[in-house]
Amino acid sequence: MELKEYIIVNIDATFDGNLPFKSYKKKVKKGSVFTHFEQLEKKVYFLNEGIVQVEIKSKSEIKILDFFFKNSFFASYSSLLSNSPSDVCITAFTDCEVEIIEYQDLMAAYDSSLLANKLGRIETEKLYLRKVQREKELLTKTAEERYILLLSNHPQIIEQIPIKDISKYLGIQPESLSRIRKKIIS
Amino acid sequence: MELKEYIIVNIDATFDGNLPFKSYKKKVKKGSVFTHFEQLEKKVYFLNEGIVQVEIKSKSEIKILDFFFKNSFFASYSSLLSNSPSDVCITAFTDCEVEIIEYQDLMAAYDSSLLANKLGRIETEKLYLRKVQREKELLTKTAEERYILLLSNHPQIIEQIPIKDISKYLGIQPESLSRIRKKIIS
Numbered sequence: 372m373e374l375k376e377y378i379i380v381n382i383d384a385t386f387d388g389n390l391p392f393k394s395y396k397k398k399v400k401k402g403s404v405f406t407h408f409e410q411l412e413k414k415v416y417f418l419n420e421g422i423v424q425v426e427i428k429s430k431s432e433i434k435i436l437d438f439f440f441k442n443s444f445f446a447s448y449s450s451l452l453s454n455s456p457s458d459v460c461i462t463a464f465t466d467c468e469v470e471i472i473e474y475q476d477l478m479a480a481y482d483s484s485l486l487a488n489k490l491g492r493i494e495t496e497k498l499y500l501r502k503v504q505r506e507k508e509l510l511t512k513t514a515e516e517r518y519i520l521l522l523s524n525h526p527q528i529i530e531q532i533p534i535k536d537i538s539k540y541l542g543i544q545p546e547s548l549s550r551i552r553k554k555i556i557s
Numbered sequence: 558m559e560l561k562e563y564i565i566v567n568i569d570a571t572f573d574g575n576l577p578f579k580s581y582k583k584k585v586k587k588g589s590v591f592t593h594f595e596q597l598e599k600k601v602y603f604l605n606e607g608i609v610q611v612e613i614k615s616k617s618e619i620k621i622l623d624f625f626f627k628n629s630f631f632a633s634y635s636s637l638l639s640n641s642p643s644d645v646c647i648t649a650f651t652d653c654e655v656e657i658i659e660y661q662d663l664m665a666a667y668d669s670s671l672l673a674n675k676l677g678r679i680e681t682e683k684l685y686l687r688k689v690q691r692e693k694e695l696l697t698k699t700a701e702e703r704y705i706l707l708l709s710n711h712p713q714i715i716e717q718i719p720i721k722d723i724s725k726y727l728g729i730q731p732e733s734l735s736r737i738r739k740k741i742i743s
Contacts, residue, residue, distance in 0.1 A: 429697075449689045452682050458693070481675070488674035489667070495681040496638050502688045503635045507644065511615075 372442045374417045374470045382490050391484035392476040398468050405445075405461040405469075412450035412457050414471050418443055421467030422531060426460045435540040437505075438464065438532070440525060444494050446474075465531065514543045515551045558628045560603045560656045568676050577670035578662040584654050591631075591647040591655075598636035598643050600657050604629055607653030608717060612646045621726040623691075624650065624718070626711060630680050632660075651717065700729045701737045 374394060378386045396419070399405070406412055408428065416423075418441050425437040425445070436459060439445040447457035451474055480487035508517050518541055521528060528537065538548040560580060564572045582605070585591070592598055594614065602609075604627050611623040611631070622645060625631040633643035637660055666673035694703050704727055707714060714723065724734040 449686055452686055481678070483671070485669070485671045485674060488671060488678050492667070492674050492678035492681060495678060495685055499681055499685045499688065500635055500638055502685065502692070506688070506692060 373419060377417065377442055378486070378490065382493060383486060386486065391480040391487045392472055394470045394472045396468065396470050399463045399466070401463050401466050403463045405463065406447045406450070406457050406459070408458070408460045409456040410447075410450075411454065412447040413474055415444060415446045415451070415474055415477060417470040417472070418445060419468040419470060421469075422464040423467060424462050424464040424536070426462070427458060433460075434542065435536060437501075438525070438528070438540065440527070448495075448498060464536075514541045514547065515554070517541055518548065518551055519555070559605060563603065563628055564672070564676065568679060569672060572672065577666040577673045578658055580656045580658045582654065582656050585649045585652070587649050587652050589649045589653075591649065592633045592636070592643050592645070594644070594646045595642040596633070596636070597640065598633040599660055601630060601632045601637070601660055601663060603656040603658070604631060605654040605656060607655075608650040609653060610648050610650040610722070612648070613644060619646075620728065621722060623687075624711070624714070624726065626713070634681075634684060650722075700727050700733065701740070703727055704734065704737055705741070 372380075375386070375388050375390065378390075394417075399421075405414075405416060405423070418439055420441050422441075423439040423445055424435060425439070426433050427436040428434075445461065447459050447461060449455070450457040450459075477487065477491070481491060508520065512520070518537070521537070521541075534548055534552075535545050538545045541548065558566075561572070561574050561576065564576075580603075585607075591600075591602060591609070604625055606627050608627075609625040609631050610621060611625070612619050613622040614620075631647065633645050633647060635641070636643040636645075663673065663677070667677060694706065698706070704723070707723070707727075720734055720738075721731050724731045727734065
């Protein structure tokens, strides 16, 4: 989906197609880095096609914090909002197509554009709920329950993401995930 | 601080004082509950005066998740956004004065008001950063470091909040907090 179409479907059905900020498209190869650890984030991305992976350093280990799928926004958002170095690394997990918005252009649009502020508000609400949800899952759900949730929310994940990465995301050993999968299938 | 003044200082310096939604003031006694566990949140509160406590049930235990201080918005925000029962309980920790906005009035204002969307966007950005910050602190900082952070961000906390509640917030035993405090003072 293109950003303009996404806005019509999710933000404002009467949107005339004139974005209140510049954006440009880019094709990105699997494995390319959008944002490095410690980099200052300056861009917001809308994912037209592909899967994006977000990693975090927890003590000496690198953990998968999140995946983003097509038709969603991503960025190192706390780096962007607080103008501080990114504590996550964002990578193209598959070949991707993105639309890129410079944050300074978005901020300029925030001054006077109702649409830009609606978009910013609604997408930030989604990111907030995502954080709350993930925190709650980690606090209250077992790895098996979280795997079932992941499958029901993103059934495509099982075809496109290797078991070792799913287990890194769930925070368990690949062997444990294999056991869970066998149990679910049987 | 009144909500109108807060908006001029934090959201829009040219604000003319006409809020795009209704709001009303209320004085609330210490210990009163704003939002119960499992309640559907319907309101957004601006805290003019006082301290508000947010608790969460983690397994069988009740933990203090957060405190809000004057000149900030609070609500069971994920209940509000996802229209699901609140998993937090919000209580007046001291006598409070609040300004109350019905969420349905705020949503109506979101349709067409630039100011309402700016306010919603900026406050949601703050709540998002707060979640990220808290998650990071829990993952990477010791109780002592988190206590020092709390003191430097909210020096008034030490006079107004009993040690047993600060230790519940930090997720440690009151005896451990006493040791930390002695160590810092000496």
